[in-house]
Amino acid sequence: MSAQATVELPRSVAQRAPRRGRRRRSELWFALAMIAPAGLGFLVFYLYPTIRGFYLSLTEYSLLGSPTYVGTENFQAIAHDEVFWTSLRVTILYVLINIVSQTVLAIGLGVLMHRLTKSALIRGSLLLPYLIANVVVALLWFWLLDYHIGIVNAALDSLGLTKVAFFGSSTWAIPTIALVNTWRHMGYTALLIFAGMQTIPKSVYEAAAVDGASEWRMFWKITMPLLRPILVLVLVITVTGSFQVFDTVAVTTNGGPGNASRVLQLYIFDQAFGRSHFGYASALSVVLFVILIGVAFAQMRLMRAGESDLD
Template sequence: MTAATNAPPDTARSHGEQAPKPAKRRRLGDLKVAMIFLAPATLGFVVFYIWPTLRGAYLSFTEYSLLEAPKFNGLDNYERMIHDSFFWNALGVTVEYVVINIGLQTVLAVAIAMLMYRLTKSITVRAAILLPYLVANVVVALVWYWMLDFQVGIVNQGLTWLGIDPIAFFGDSNWAIPTVAGINVWRHMGYTALLVFAGLQTIPSYVYEAAEVDGAGEMKTFWRITLPLLRPVLVMVLVVTMIGSFQVFDTIAVTTQGGPINSTRVIYYYIFERAFTRFDFGYASAMAMVLFAILAIVSLLQLRLLRAKESDLA
């Protein structure tokens, strides 16, 4: 641009008729460069996502024990799923987990984000809030597993001092899923809060000024202005966190491993168990396909119902 403005006007005019050509060449040139930049990502996407997806879809129609070649068996796996009480239990447990996890996490994240937004913009605070997210999932799970131990864990020692009977967090079927959900809320809420915080910063300050002029209180401003204007960001956050939440695995794998009884056998863990400890890979693939469909539908519903495409600012 600078070169064009600096150039003498007559030169520009004398080359005027040729001007469209270089522009066209430049577009093509961009395409080549773009493809070079896109190629590694595309390759990775095809090799690590598209191909396994197609292969998974194919395997879901086969009986495949890993150690023998897959045998096509049509819709048998899907039919089995309908009669498999473990599968339905796993779905139920997963939904329970998602509801507790996402419900609690979203409320807490919005609360933390609001506190940050209204009280401090300190980088240190933001970093501190993100800290749990920086610790590996497995480590978080193991540390909590120790702290929540019934007999020697620090949490139950604390409860005892307070005069509360110790709680079998991981051992009681009613507590196990809330406990796992709570641990993951603890790990993820800071990160989610930062996403919401970023969303808060996109709300123009004149809206707040207008509200203040009109005499709206803190609560009213939050319900009438902040939340509605935050909606598109919240939808995005909800969709992404919910997909992640449906895929809970590592916390379960290092703590309860599906127990007690079947109370924490979430769908991902059940798929893993079927595939890698029971070598029922075809059936596991079929369940993965169903989970795929469920997640796609849930995400679509969320985006539609919450009008993610529209912003109230427009």
């Protein structure tokens, strides 16, 4: 494929050479027209709100009425806000449990999809939980794991084990929510990883098989190293998404008991829409924004996302 391109390219460039300037300009307009819908969406729904969010973080604002500039007061308050630090700890715990379990399971599923089955039905069914709306998944598990009427606790009870207040106890709330979301997202993550695995040339595996390498050895020596750039991408996306957990908590524990599951996004929502502190909530969002940039940057650097071992 690449050989063909190198042969063809010079000829077409040579043909176009005389009309190059005009062509460029018309291509530019065409390109602009093509990206305009997405660009408009980006400007209106991402860039402008982000900039305005930064501005609001420096104000006191109740949404009704106009914002009052207060400088860095909100950020100073955040530094002394115990609920913020609790919610940060809670969120990080959530992300750790969610990402570790989700990534390990997704790689496992990816390998199975890649090496074991070619059945579209099986591959497709792994994606099923992801096709259900987040809120529905949350409510489904909320019900399954209910202390009194949930089937899981009924099973535990019949086995003679102690019932667990999955969503109600401050110890279990976050692990439960994290694992519910792992269940929903692992199929999708596995699909991304599987797509990455398909870019690894079959010839490498064939060569390894000829040399007598076991599946286990091939996984660690071929799949994992060659998958690294994809894995980084997947991790950056899933970690960022994981930090933004909201709906599952909002429809189940709503932050409780106490503040045991008050994740950052929920705290931001509470402050803004529950208590009308939009300036403070914006400042919290800015803090989350900075955290996410830092985490994504660190991941890219630490895992050398820009390089591939395949070249």
